[in-house]
Amino acid sequence: MPMDRPVVVGVDGSSSSLVAAEHAARAAVLRSRPLLLLHGYLHPLGYGVPVNPYDIGVPVPSEEAQRMLERTAADLADRWPGLVVEVRQVAGGPGITLVEESRRAELVVVGSRGLGGFAGLLLGSVGTQVAAHAHCPVLVVRPDEQQIPVDAPVLVGVDGSESSRLATGYGADEAALRDVPLVLVHVGPADEGRAVPEEIEESRAAYQAEAVRLLAEASTAVRAEHPDLVVREHPVRAAGPAQGLIEASGMASLLVVGTRGRAGFAGLLLGSVSQAAIQHAHCPVLVAHPVT
Known part of the structure; x- marks a missing residue:
């Protein structure tokens, strides 16, 4: 298996995705792999296609989302010495974006709910989609797991x-x-x-x-x-x-x-x-x- 396959995590700024990013950073360090923070910036139902048929082209990445990704990357790099972190925005729904990226990944990590999730759902549509359709192992992290246990089996x-x-x-x-x-x-x-x-x-x-x-x-x-x-x-x-x-x-x-x-x-x-x-x-x- 190529040694440059990254650990990929979907990040949208929600607390769930930030906890997932922490787990992903640890997984990347354990595997000596780079970490890719990925943000799919269209609505999950859009799949990269403009909702308005009169719109021409694909929307540009969000500056606010880019700042969020860069802050998260800097924080993780500070706390995990030696970790190589890349950030990327993709014009697509978060679920399909992560599934596609899983073709080139060592591991994909998802939080249980993102910013678009409903509070009553234990696992949102993005996590369900990725867990079912990914082309590599998927780590699903729940939002209440703030501490990563290090000695349990x-x-x-x-x-x-x-x-x-x-x-x-x-x-x-x-x-x-x-x-x-x-x-x-x-x-x-x-x-x-x-x-x-x-x-x-x-x-x-x-x-x-x-x-x-x-x-x-x-x-x-x-x-x-x-x-x-x-x-x-x-x-x-x-x-x-x-x-x-x-x-x-x-x-x-x-x-x-x-x-x-x-x-x-x-x-x-x-x-x-x-x-x-x-x-x-x-x-x-x-x-x-x-x-x-």
């Missing part, structure tokens, strides 16, 4: 799918970069609704065997690539995979999810578990898109 959901294996590889790389443990989580079904003791015991035994097998396979693959990494296996039971991962995310610095698990539909770009995780997790979420 990286958490990965394991279900045996190809998407899960990709997420496990990304999670192991992240844990190694951060010098923290990697926790592999397999979520099995809860006992609710089974009144017969024999059925409960049978279900527990089947889950235990499946969890042991999947977690052992994932651990073996991780240790082959990262022999010095501390790897923990954590089987849990919950009403569903999403709920189990969200509950477990309270003890993590990062949750890594695949785009689709074993129950996902091939036509969906982002499965229900991944969608729930980026909406409700208690830590930042890395969506493990392959680099294309």
Whole structure:
């Protein structure tokens, strides 16, 4: 992979995007990559086309936005010595702009809501669009995560799918970069609704065997690539995979999810578990898109 691929973050001056920029700066330093602060300056529905059909050409970049980008870049460069920061304005909706830039990026970072977001939405349209359509991994940062934890483990959901294996590889790389443990989580079904003791015991035994097998396979693959990494296996039971991962995310610095698990539909770009995780997790979420 080319070493000049930057970490890209969408910045619009909102508190959410500035928190995302801080996470992006740390990610760039850990990877020894440059940081690109990107501002798409047309309405998300405009996609770079003037709304008024009588307008000729594309609007010019905003001087106010340029000053905001340069202030943010200077602040990040001061606080992260050695970080190389570039700023750019693009005439396009923020979502499509970040998706297109992801073709040349190591990582794309988005906040959960920008200036155009609605307060009742946990993840705005831009974050949803980028998380679903990007051509590289996407880090989704929630606005209430003002402090970046540095010693909590990286958490990965394991279900045996190809998407899960990709997420496990990304999670192991992240844990190694951060010098923290990697926790592999397999979520099995809860006992609710089974009144017969024999059925409960049978279900527990089947889950235990499946969890042991999947977690052992994932651990073996991780240790082959990262022999010095501390790897923990954590089987849990919950009403569903999403709920189990969200509950477990309270003890993590990062949750890594695949785009689709074993129950996902091939036509969906982002499965229900991944969608729930980026909406409700208690830590930042890395969506493990392959680099294309």
